[in-house]
Amino acid sequence: MERVQVQPVGTFASLREQPSANSLLDNLSQREIPSLFGLRGMAALAVMIYHYSDQRGIMALFPGPFAVTLFFELSGLLITWLLLKEIDETGVIDRRQFYLRRALRLFPVFYVVWILYRLAGPFPGNWATFFYMGDYYYAFHQRYSAMTVAWSLGVEEKFYLLWPFVLARIGREKLIKILCAILLVQPAYRSLLAVLGHRAYTWFAFDCHLDAIVLGCLIALAAKGGWTPPRWISHPFTPLCALILVFALQAQGDIVTYLLAVILISTVSRPGPFLNNPVSRYLGEISYSLYLCHSAVREFLWPRITARIPLQNSIEVFFAQIVIAIAAAALLHHMIEKSFLHLKDRFHQRSVRFC
Secondary structure (H helix, E strand, O other): OOOOOOOOOOOHHHHHOOOOOOHHHHHHOOOOOOOHHHHHHHHHHHHHHHHHHOOOHHHHHOOOHHHHHHHHHHHHHHHHHHHHHHHHHHOOOOHHHHHHHHHHHHHHHHHHHHHHHHHHOOOOOHHHHHOOOHHHHHHHHOOOOHHHHHHHHHHHHHHHHHHHHHHHHOOHHHHHHHHHHHHHHHHHHHHHHHHOOOHHHHHHOHHHOHHHHHHHHHHHHHHHOOOOOOHHHHOOOHHHHHHHHHHHOOOOHHHHHHHHHHHHHHHHHOOOHHHHOHHHHHHHHOHHHHHHHHHHHHHHHHHHHHHHOOOOOHHHHHHHHHHHHHHHHHHHHHHHHHHHHHHHHHHOOOOOOOO
């Protein structure tokens, strides 16, 4: 495979260049895909803002839950691309190495946070969450806590567990047809469950979030097959227009899922300076720790802080909580997560960095 010369990510010179005929494929082929650190960071920030706002006033219009949908699409894209690349280069998927890398990426921070939660006191579904079954626990029981955010990790872990077997055993053309069928069936499946009185189940369960993951997988399969996105995808205003529509149409969740896929493709095809600046990139690096710990900061750490430094202004409280959560996530990232990421990269030197 021809090696792609990687320009320094985040330099304005490289960002001003016009996209090539297939910039989606070109950028996916880089070791570090431009803008995706920043996109992940903005998604984690959106989840935190949504939770900290208490969904009151104008913040009730903030589409925070769909940031998790974007995480699912990102996972589908990146994991599928990584596995397809491995198949093309070696002819097989080394599942043992794949699961080892996933474990090193996800387990250390998760179980440190889980232990800290457990030391603070029992929480609903603690052992279900421990075994990455929080998605089904909360789907059936609706007993929530600060650790409820781990439901999405249960969804992703099941995808990581099953997808290498599927990808290795089904031809790509047939697989694309199967994934398209899932996209058609999923909205009807969720609607049926809602009509039958199981709406809460559709919020959490793995089998109700397949379309978001599948969209990411399809983007990777299409790009690997040589698909070139339409020119309008690479227009600088495409992500902004799609984001405006996400805010306007968030009651139509199925439509929003596709709008987020447009944002994802556009972001990869034409990286922009906003997602490549140092702040956005750093938020992306600590996004996993931030996602896991921000609820704990509010539930356990914040009451102890306000006992000594009382704050009355709701705006001050809001921004103070965000700053403290980012600081806690940075500490968690540098003390726990970073060393295991270095170890993970030693097992797969040529993988994209943030998988």
